Structures are given as structure tokens and as C-alpha cells.
Amino acid sequence: MFDGYLSNYLSGTLDDAGQVELFHILAVSDEKRKLFNDHMRLRSMMASDRAMTTVPPDVAGAVLQSAIGASPTVMAPVAAATSMFSKILMPAAATMGMALAGWVGFTIGHSQQNGTTQVAANTAQQAVQQTVPVASTPEVRIQRVYITRTVPATAVAELPLENSNVIAQTQAGNVTAAPVQAAVVPTEEQTISRNFTSYVDPAPVLRYPLVGASDAAFTPMLPTLTPDTTTDEALPRGEMEFGQGAQLIQKSINNSNLPAPQPVSLFRFRFGARISRNVSVGVLVGQNSFGLKYIDQPNNYTQRSISQYSTLVYAGAYGRYSMHSMLGVTPALTLGIAGSSLGPLSEFELSAARPIFGSVSMFAGVHSDLQMFKHGGTWFSSQTISIMAGIGAGL
Amino acid sequence: MDGTADSLYRGASIIVNREVQTLSMTTRDAVSQTDEELFARYQGGDHVAFAILFERQKGPLYTFCLRMLGDPDRANDAFQDTFARVVQYRASYQSAKIFRGWLFTIARNVCYAAYGRDWKFESLDDLDGEQIGVPIDNDIDVTERELLAEALGRLSAPLREALLLYEYEGFSYEEIATMTGGSLSAIKVRIHRARKLLREMLEPVLRSRQS
Numbered sequence: 001m002f003d004g005y006l007s008n009y010l011s012g013t014l015d016d017a018g019q020v021e022l023f024h025i026l027a028v029s030d031e032k033r034k035l036f037n038d039h040m041r042l043r044s045m046m047a048s049d050r051a052m053t054t055v056p057p058d059v060a061g062a063v064l065q066s067a068i069g070a071s072p073t074v075m076a077p078v079a080a081a082t083s084m085f086s087k088i089l090m091p092a093a094a095t096m097g098m099a100l101a102g103w104v105g106f107t108i109g110h111s112q113q114n115g116t117t118q119v120a121a122n123t124a125q126q127a128v129q130q131t132v133p134v135a136s137t138p139e140v141r142i143q144r145v146y147i148t149r150t151v152p153a154t155a156v157a158e159l160p161l162e163n164s165n166v167i168a169q170t171q172a173g174n175v176t177a178a179p180v181q182a183a184v185v186p187t188e189e190q191t192i193s194r195n196f197t198s199y200v201d202p203a204p205v206l207r208y209p210l211v212g213a214s215d216a217a218f219t220p221m222l223p224t225l226t227p228d229t230t231t232d233e234a235l236p237r238g239e240m241e242f243g244q245g246a247q248l249i250q251k252s253i254n255n256s257n258l259p260a261p262q263p264v265s266l267f268r269f270r271f272g273a274r275i276s277r278n279v280s281v282g283v284l285v286g287q288n289s290f291g292l293k294y295i296d297q298p299n300n301y302t303q304r305s306i307s308q309y310s311t312l313v314y315a316g317a318y319g320r321y322s323m324h325s326m327l328g329v330t331p332a333l334t335l336g337i338a339g340s341s342l343g344p345l346s347e348f349e350l351s352a353a354r355p356i357f358g359s360v361s362m363f364a365g366v367h368s369d370l371q372m373f374k375h376g377g378t379w380f381s382s383q384t385i386s387i388m389a390g391i392g393a394g395l
Numbered sequence: 396m397d398g399t400a401d402s403l404y405r406g407a408s409i410i411v412n413r414e415v416q417t418l419s420m421t422t423r424d425a426v427s428q429t430d431e432e433l434f435a436r437y438q439g440g441d442h443v444a445f446a447i448l449f450e451r452q453k454g455p456l457y458t459f460c461l462r463m464l465g466d467p468d469r470a471n472d473a474f475q476d477t478f479a480r481v482v483q484y485r486a487s488y489q490s491a492k493i494f495r496g497w498l499f500t501i502a503r504n505v506c507y508a509a510y511g512r513d514w515k516f517e518s519l520d521d522l523d524g525e526q527i528g529v530p531i532d533n534d535i536d537v538t539e540r541e542l543l544a545e546a547l548g549r550l551s552a553p554l555r556e557a558l559l560l561y562e563y564e565g566f567s568y569e570e571i572a573t574m575t576g577g578s579l580s581a582i583k584v585r586i587h588r589a590r591k592l593l594r595e596m597l598e599p600v601l602r603s604r605q606s
Contacts, residue, residue: 007587011568038594038601043562045597049540050563053458059471060453063478067449068442302565308450 002032010039012300043301051305238395239280243268245367245388247289265289265311266367266386268347270318280320284336286347287313290382294375312371314340318347329354332363342373349388359394430494438485449478452495455564456502462559463506465548473509477502499564500574503556510552539600546596550589557582558589 005022008014014022026033245266265288272282289311296304316338323331334349351365367388372381428436428444430451436444456477461470480501488497547555556575560566561582566574572582594601 003587003591007583007590010590011583011586034602035594038598039590041601042590042594042597045539045543045601046562049462049543050455050458052540053454053461055453055457055474056467056471059457059474060449063453063475064446064449066475067478067482068445298565301562304455306451 002035006036006039010043010301047301047303051303237274238272239274239282239392240271240395241269241363241390241392243270243363243367243388243390245386248366248385248387266369266384266388268367268388268390270392272318272320278322280322282318283316284318284338284347285313285315286338287311288369288371288384288386290369290371290384292342292371292373292380292382294373294380295378296376310342312340312342312345314338314345316345330361332365340371342371343379345369345371351388353392360391361393362389362391364389431490431492434485434488434494435490438488448494452498456498458563459499459502459559460506462544462547462563463503463552463556464509465544469509473502473505476505476509480505493570495564496566496570496574499560499566503574506556507552542597542600543593546593549596550592553577554585554589554592557585558593561586 002022002025005014005018005025008018009022026036243266245268247265266286267288268284268286270282270284272280274280289309291307291309293305293307296306298304316336318334318336320332320334323333329352331350331352334347334351336347336349338345338347347367347369349365349367351363351367353361353363355361365388367386369384369386370381371383372379374380428447430448433444433448437448453474457470457474460473460477461467464470464473477498481498484501488494547558550558553575557571557577560571560574561568568579568582568586571577572579575582577585
């Protein structure tokens with residue numbers, strides 16, 4: 001009797017009345033209960049055994065090769081659970097590595113320029129001239145600011161020769177103007193000796209006659225400053241960029257020889273606008289490859305772990321926060337929410353951009369996608385981490 | 396279920412004959428693809444369909460071969476022979492049949508052929524005390540999976556295949572009866588006896604797990 005109940009219960013064919021009988025027997029008999037527990041554990045062992053058995057990759061590859069002439073490539077983004085090292089340390093190390101490389105490169109690139117700027121700045125400091133406070137602006141834009149004023153000839157004549165120059169320089173947020181060259185004109189030899197090659201004044205204009213007793217009697221004439229298109233004064237400003245990336249962590253799932261996507265599988269296009277000094281929003285379209293692993297339960301007694309690869313196209317929106325530039329490089333943090341044919345997707349990107357010409361800049365960074373997908377009423381997820389580079393342009 | 400697995404293949408690329416062929420079926424198409432439909436596409440020359448089918452079935456089929464034969468080398472051979480026969484006899488497959496049933500019937504035949512006359516077809520009556528009720532060595536270094544594999548190997552082939560097809564592969568009694576040529580009641584009895592014997596052989600392991 002008990003064996004019949006037990007067999008039908010394990011087969012899923014025991015009716016309600018039989019279950020009542022079975023559970024009654026189990027409740028009153030330790031021996032039967034142990035027997036029942038043994039069978040349940042045996043089933044658990046078999047399920048574990050089935051789940052843990054994998055096909056040797058070379059065997060599976062040989063079958064595919066002989067059957068359809070396929071050469072399976074074992075390369076896939078991460079789908080299985082990744083270690084803490086993979087999740088945190090590797091991306092962090094990659095980011096720090098890129099940042100260090102960028103810092104070294106840009107520091108070397110700036111070294112000569114800094115030297116020249118320093119000479120000019122020192123010269124400006126030596127000048128006894130009026131200073132006009134202006135907003136602190138990056139030095140790449142400082143050279144666009146010209147301040148012209150007139151200086152009494154007598155005053156100018158009293159200046160030491162080395163201070164009579166027409167350099168307009170800025171330091172610590174101030175523009176120092178010393179524009180008049182009419183009274184004392186340095187000789188060619190003197191000009192060369194001051195190393196003013198980094199800046200050449202565009203022919204100063206004397207707006208007023210050189211009259212008056214001192215500098216205090218004159219009000220500097222400030223030119224009208226037109227909005228600089230490289231600053232937020234021109235907002236909103238469109239931006240577009242294209243990026244391409246490769247999987248940073250290439251790991252097969254379950255030692256699988258599934259036909260996998262190509263290593264460079266991340267493509268992303270963004271189109272948006274800046275809504276404030278640091279924040280941009282817009283839309284995005286991208287493509288990435290995912291290794292998807294999920295559990296399937298065809299019946300009450302079988303549980304299967306299925307691994308698949310998928311290359312998905314997604315579209316959505318993004319928001320970006322650009323940080324302050326450092327050594328000509330602008331770090332940015334981008335978050336995006338999108339949808340693919342399998343479900344919602346979020347992306348996270350830490351990048352650094354540097355202008356290369358005009359409003360065009362190049363960038364590089366670390367990109368991570370998290371794809372959610374649903375199977376059998378249960379949500380699963382797959383994550384990818386990629387390094388990527390691309391080009392962007394302001395519109 | 397399997398259709399959903401197909402959807403995950405959307406856009407996947409596979410190198411076939413050194414040329415990249417892109418799987419172009421849409422998600423909606425892929426979801427509706429059953430094993431039978433995929434194999435029909437393979438019969439029509441779609442190699443990608445075969446690749447998908449292979450990915451679906453390779454794990455269960457390899458497990459079946461491994462536990463039936465008890466030896467990885469023989470399991471590898473049987474696994475490859477099975478798919479070789481699938482390719483060879485693909486034209487003889489009729490879509491009215493359940494593909495998995497057809498596939499595992501081939502695998503079963505391959506496994507039987509692998510052992511040939513050496514296979515032990517002893518009935519339960521032939522099993523002596525060394526095979527029934529005597530716990531297998533409970534070596535501390537031997538994992539539970541190895542103990543289970545050893546216990547399965549001690550079952551007679553009919554009991555083993557019935558249990559594997561039912562517990563491991565999820566076939567119904569009726570499907571197993573069709574695949575093995577046995578009666579429905581005989582299959583039920585085999586599975587019941589196989590469970591009972593396994594439990595007796597693994598009782599120390601199961602009890603230690605319980606404790």
C-alpha cells in the first residue's frame with residue numbers, strides 16, 4: 001500500500017485521497033517517513049547530477065564540425081555569476097589604468113605649453129597695470145579675450161622697458177591688461193629676449209588720445225564679449241556620439257561551445273542635448289551581446305539550466321553628468337534606460353572625453369549593460385562589462 | 396519553453412562553412428519554433444536550426460549516455476554516434492514524431508550497441524546480494540555524484556534507462572513505453588524498482604545527508 005502511494009506520489013499521479021493516506025502514514029511511522037525522505041533526497045541528488053553534467057567542449061565541437069561544418073567559437077559575455085574580482089576589481093583597475101594612461105599622456109602633452117604660459121604669466125605679473133576681474137574660464141579660451149585701453153603717454157614713458165608690452169594674460173581669474181605699445185616700442189632684440197612667442201597682440205588700437213596724468217584717470221574699455229559656444233552660455237546645445245566596445249570579461253557560460261557573438265559586439269549611438277552646464281539628456285540606440293542563463297522546469301521533477309547567447313538591439317534614453325575638466329579631459333558618468341526585445345535594459349558608463357578639433361572630441365571608458373529577461377514567470381538578468389571608445393560632436 | 400530558448404538566439408551569429416551566417420528569425424518566429432519545426436528546417440538545409448537544436452539537446456543527451464554507459468569515453472562516442480545517426484537518417488524522420496523521443500531512441504540503441512553482448516541484461520531475480528541492499532563503498536573522498544553514478548551503474552540496463560528517461564529527461568511513462576517497446580505497466584514497475592534499489596544502495600549516503 002505504502003509503496004503504491006509513494007510511487008504514485010513521486011510520479012505526480014497520486015490523487016487527493018491518496019495523499020491524505022500517504023501523509024497519515026508518514027505522520028505515524030518514523031520508518032516510512034525516513035523512507036519517504038530518502039526518496040526525496042535521492043531525487044534531489046539525481047537533479048543535481050543532471051544539472052552538473054556538461055558536455056566536453058571538444059566533443060560538442062566535433063559534433064557540430066562534422067554535422068554542419070561549424071567552428072563554434074567559445075566567447076561570450078558574462079552570464080553566470082561572476083566573482084567579486086570580476087565585478088569590481090577588474091572594471092576599477094581598467095578605469096584607473098585608462099585614467100593613469102590619459103593623465104600621463106596629457107601631462108606630457110601639456111608640459112611644453114605650460115612652460116611657455118608660465119613665462120608670459122610672469123611677465124604680466126611684473127607689469128604695473130590695472131586688472132579687470134572676469135569669471136574664471138579655462139585657459140584655452142582666455143586667449144580670445146582682449147582688453148584695450150589707453151594709457152597716458154607720460155605714464156607709459158615712465159614704465160620700465162620690460163613692463164611695456166601688450167600682453168593680456170590671465171591668472172587666477174584676472175585679466176591683466178597692458179595694451180599700449182605706442183609710447184615705448186621694444187626693439188626686436190628685446191621682444192625676442194622676453195620669449196613672447198606664445199602670444200602676439202593683434203595690433204592694439206588707441207581709442208583716445210594719450211592725455212592725462214595717470215592710469216587712475218582712465219576707465220578701461222571692455223569689449224563686448226560674445227557668448228562662447230564652448231560654454232553653457234550657448235545652451236541648449238545638441239550632441240551626438242558613436243561608441244564601439246569590446247567585452248572586457250570574456251567568459252563562456254557552463255563551458256559551453258555555443259556559437260558566440262564577435263568580440264567587438266557593443267555599438268552605441270546617442271543623440272541628445274545639454275540642459276545645464278553639466279547635464280545632458282537624450283536618446284540612445286545600441287547593440288550588445290549577452291550570455292543568458294536561466295532555469296527551466298518542464299515538469300515537477302525536472303529542472304534544467306539553459307544557457308544561450310543573444311545579440312540584442314535596444315533603444316531608450318540616457319542622462320549624463322559631465323564633471324569638471326582635468327588636464328583637458330572631461331570625465332562623465334552616463335546612465336541609460338532602454339528596452340530590447342527580451343525586456344528592460346540599463347546601461348552605465350564611466351568615460352573620459354578630450355577635444356580633438358573644433359567641437360569634435362574622442363572618448364574612452366568602461367561600459368556596463370544589465371539586461372533583464374523573463375522566463376517561465378521568473379525574471380533573470382545578464383550583465384556585460386566592456387571597454388569602449390568612440391567619437392562625439394557638439395551640434 | 397524551447398521556443399523561448401530560441402528567442403534568445405535572435406541575432407546570434409554562427410560560423411558555418413567559414414562564412415558568417417546570421418540567424419535572422421524574429422523573436423516571434425523563434426518563440427514558436429518547436430524541436431520538430433527546427434528539425435524540419437534542418438531537413439531543408441538550415442544549419443543554424445540544427446545548431447539551436449543541438450544546443451537544446453546536447454546536455455540531456457550526454458547525461459543520458461554517460462549514466463547509461465558509466466564511462467566518459469564510451470559516452471563521448473555514443474554521444475557523437477547519436478548525432479551522426481541523426482544527421483545520416485534525418486530524411487527518415489517524420490515530423491509527426493516527437494523529436495526528443497526519436498533522438499533518445501537513437502541514443503538508447505547506440506548505447507546498447509556500444510556494449511553489445513557485454514551488456515548485462517539480468518533481471519531483478521539475477522541480482523545477487525552484492526548488488527542489492529549492500530551499500531557501496533562510502534569513501535570520504537568520493538563525491539555523492541560518483542556514488543550515484545556507481546549505484547546507477549549497478550542497475551540493470553532496462554531499469555537504468557527507464558529511470559534515466561523518467562527522472563533525468565522528463566519523459567512520461569507512455570513516451571518511455573513507446574521508446575523502449577515495453578508496456579506501460581512494465582515501465583512503471585521498472586522505475587519503481589530502480590528507485591527502490593537505488594535507495595537501498597545509497598541509504599548510508601542519504602541518511603548521512605539527512606543527519
